[in-house]
Amino acid sequence: MALSIGDLVAHLDIDDAGWRKGMTVAQRDLKAFEGQLAAKNAEYDGYKAAVSGEAARVDAIAKTSGVQADAYKSRVESIGAYNETLTKQWAATIDQQERIAEIGVSAAKANAELYITTRSLALDAAKTGAQVAAQIGAAALNAVNYSSSVSSSKSYGESNSASNSGSNSDSTSTGTSTSYNYNVSV
Numbered sequence: 001m002a003l004s005i006g007d008l009v010a011h012l013d014i015d016d017a018g019w020r021k022g023m024t025v026a027q028r029d030l031k032a033f034e035g036q037l038a039a040k041n042a043e044y045d046g047y048k049a050a051v052s053g054e055a056a057r058v059d060a061i062a063k064t065s066g067v068q069a070d071a072y073k074s075r076v077e078s079i080g081a082y083n084e085t086l087t088k089q090w091a092a093t094i095d096q097q098e099r100i101a102e103i104g105v106s107a108a109k110a111n112a113e114l115y116i117t118t119r120s121l122a123l124d125a126a127k128t129g130a131q132v133a134a135q136i137g138a139a140a141l142n143a144v145n146y147s148s149s150v151s152s153s154k155s156y157g158e159s160n161s162a163s164n165s166g167s168n169s170d171s172t173s174t175g176t177s178t179s180y181n182y183n184v185s186v
Helices: 017-143
Strands: 002-005 008-011 161-164 168-171
Touching: none
Parallel strands: none
Antiparallel strands: 002 008, 161 168
């Protein structure tokens, strides 16, 4: 390469062999690096595909689990509703049986009160019958006259009878005789 600068002429030789050799090594290293980069990109793409596949599998499992969870939730809710219905039926049956028992107790109480009232009336009737019998007995005893008499030219006799069984009765008898004996009962 020659340059003319005025009257001065200079010839320069440049040795670019080192530079070319360096460029060749650099290009070779660059191609090797590009090959390694391409291999790593392929490896990373393989990892990316594996991760995407696993993500899809996990997503499918999650969706399946969600569907199963919804199915279990529905089943639990239906069992809960069924149990609640049974509980309400049992509560209604218990309430009904309590009412029946209350009616039975009330009926037994009424029957006991009726029995006590009947027995009380029978007792009162027996008392009344005993009083009537006592009065009849007293009247019968009152009809019997106990008397004593003394005879003389003038005689006087007195008889008192008393009975106390719900009724009182008095009896007096007097008599006078000259030669006869008279007894009078009142």
